[in-house]
Amino acid sequence: MIVEAFLPIFLLLAVIIGLILLINKSSRFSFGRGRAGLWMLIGYSCLLVVSAVVFLALPIGNTDLQGKESERKEEQTSQAFYDAVLQGKINEMEKWLIHEWSFPFNEEQLILQVGANDVNSINIFVEHTDGLTDTIEASYYQTPLMIDGFEVEEKYTPAVHMDMTTLTIYPGETKDLKYKMFGSEFPFRMFNREEGTMWMDSIVSHWNGSALYIRVPEGLEVFADQSNYTEVDPS
Amino acid sequence: MSLIEVQTSEIVKRQIGYKWRAYTGVFTSLVVIQLLGLLFSLNGTGQMGSGRTGYDVKITYFTADIIVGFTIFWGFLTAFLLTTKAYREDDFAFVTNRKTSTLSTIAFLFMICVIGALTALLSSFALKLLAYVILPGEEMLLIQGMGDVGTWLQGIFATILIVFMFSSLGYLAGMIIQLNKMLVIVLPVVVVGLMILLSRGGFQVEEYFFQFIFEENQAWLFTLKTIAVTTIFYALAVLVSNRLEVKR
Numbered sequence: 147m148i149v150e151a152f153l154p155i156f157l158l159l160a161v162i163i164g165l166i167l168l169i170n171k172s173s174r175f176s177f178g179r180g181r182a183g184l185w186m187l188i189g190y191s192c193l194l195v196v197s198a199v200v201f202l203a204l205p206i207g208n209t210d211l212q213g214k215e216s217e218r219k220e221e222q223t224s225q226a227f228y229d230a231v232l233q234g235k236i237n238e239m240e241k242w243l244i245h246e247w248s249f250p251f252n253e254e255q256l257i258l259q260v261g262a263n264d265v266n267s268i269n270i271f272v273e274h275t276d277g278l279t280d281t282i283e284a285s286y287y288q289t290p291l292m293i294d295g296f297e298v299e300e301k302y303t304p305a306v307h308m309d310m311t312t313l314t315i316y317p318g319e320t321k322d323l324k325y326k327m328f329g330s331e332f333p334f335r336m337f338n339r340e341e342g343t344m345w346m347d348s349i350v351s352h353w354n355g356s357a358l359y360i361r362v363p364e365g366l367e368v369f370a371d372q373s374n375y376t377e378v379d380p381s
Numbered sequence: 382m383s384l385i386e387v388q389t390s391e392i393v394k395r396q397i398g399y400k401w402r403a404y405t406g407v408f409t410s411l412v413v414i415q416l417l418g419l420l421f422s423l424n425g426t427g428q429m430g431s432g433r434t435g436y437d438v439k440i441t442y443f444t445a446d447i448i449v450g451f452t453i454f455w456g457f458l459t460a461f462l463l464t465t466k467a468y469r470e471d472d473f474a475f476v477t478n479r480k481t482s483t484l485s486t487i488a489f490l491f492m493i494c495v496i497g498a499l500t501a502l503l504s505s506f507a508l509k510l511l512a513y514v515i516l517p518g519e520e521m522l523l524i525q526g527m528g529d530v531g532t533w534l535q536g537i538f539a540t541i542l543i544v545f546m547f548s549s550l551g552y553l554a555g556m557i558i559q560l561n562k563m564l565v566i567v568l569p570v571v572v573v574g575l576m577i578l579l580s581r582g583g584f585q586v587e588e589y590f591f592q593f594i595f596e597e598n599q600a601w602l603f604t605l606k607t608i609a610v611t612t613i614f615y616a617l618a619v620l621v622s623n624r625l626e627v628k629r
Contacts, residue, residue: 324440331505
């Protein structure tokens with residue numbers, strides 16, 4: 147533990163000492179002196195040029211950071227999404243549908259149990275409708291998660307189970323997404339500080355809307371913590 | 382007394398040629414430090430974790446920032462070590478005086494700083510290629526826009542100026558230390574002590590310095606500032622070296 151804490155300092159010291167030994171003329175260390183140093187530089191430069199050519203020839207498209215512009219579009223989408231959800235406009239929400247569940251149900255009371263989710267809670271909306279009898283329908287909607295303007299293809303769904311009169315909702319399996327991002331060096335970024343050019347700026351969109359929309363028959367009593375869900379009345 | 386009139390520019394040119402051939406150890410150290418920087422950068426220059434409903438996003442960021450940083454440090458240390466007696470006395474193999482010796486060293490430093498800056502920026506491709514080919518596990522690759530030719534040229538020019546500016550700082554520090562060996566200990570203590578004292582009084586010199594240089598987003602102002610700082614440091618080094626001559 148102590149060694150780990152001091153490792154960066156040791157490494158830095160080793161680098162400094164190594165450099166002094168290599169550059170200092172009076173040191174007895176003679177590695178890379180004479181023409182060897184020059185050849186080493188020539189060889190290294192050739193290697194760098196080759197790697198630059200190979201990298202630029204790779205079929206990877208350069209993409210400018212979409213940044214704020216994309217963020218604005220996603221904010222609008224997210225607002226439209228929540229407007230549709232709160233007004234119960236199911237037709238408008240169709241394009242964001244991820245998964246549907248249907249449970250036969252002929253009891254008079256439904257207990258809604260929401261599993262603990264420490265960071266990102268699932269937004270639950272409940273609608274009482276005349277259109278359903280002896281059935282409960284749950285649909286999970288989510289606007290696409292955008293990373294640097296790209297839509298993430300992997301879709302997340304919460305876990306929804308019906309047991310007797312209890313509908314249990316758990317966060318489900320979290321999708322672990324790992325990405326590499328190749329950026330430009332700080333001297334290039336210095337004179338280009340407009341919005342969206344710094345990589346930390348909104349690469350992962352803050353505006354992805356999600357909702358678990360539960361439709362239950364009219365007159366069914368729903369028991370749950372009021373803070374866990376929102377009642378929707380399309381009329 | 383010789384009747385041959387020797388031109389200063391001619392001597393400086395010859396000394397640069399000599400230094401280019403003799404001080405090849407600086408190239409070895411440049412390659413070594415950049416390879417080390419490359420190795421450290423493979424772990425990513427930065428990481429960002431982000432949580433959304435149902436998603437855990439981890440983005441590892443790759444740039445040659447560490448390599449550029451190491452190169453800046455190399456520029457500082459190389460200039461510092463070029464002021465040592467062993468290097469300075471080499472110049473006396475030629476017809477020389479303090480002025481030509483300093484001018485040729487500064488010119489040589491500028492040349493190696495250009496090489497250092499260019500290789501540091503080129504190593505960015507090697508790093509990205511290695512990260513692309515070797516490092517497994519990531520599903521998608523995002524590439525931040527490289528910008529146009531103008532941005533590229535500005536970036537290259539800025540890197541050269543930064544490395545050269547830090548070499549001037551190293552050269553000045555080296556010259557001051559040549560006045561008296563005790564200054565190897567005294568100078569860092571005084572500089573760091575002063576910085577601490579001033580920061581307690583609410584004046585953080587290092588922060589102002591970095592803000593003054595690195596937070597400048599106008600290319601022409603940045604150029605002006607770095608050239609001014611570099612000139613001041615080299616001018617001070619020349620003044621100190623003149624004093625060194627009297628002492629010898």
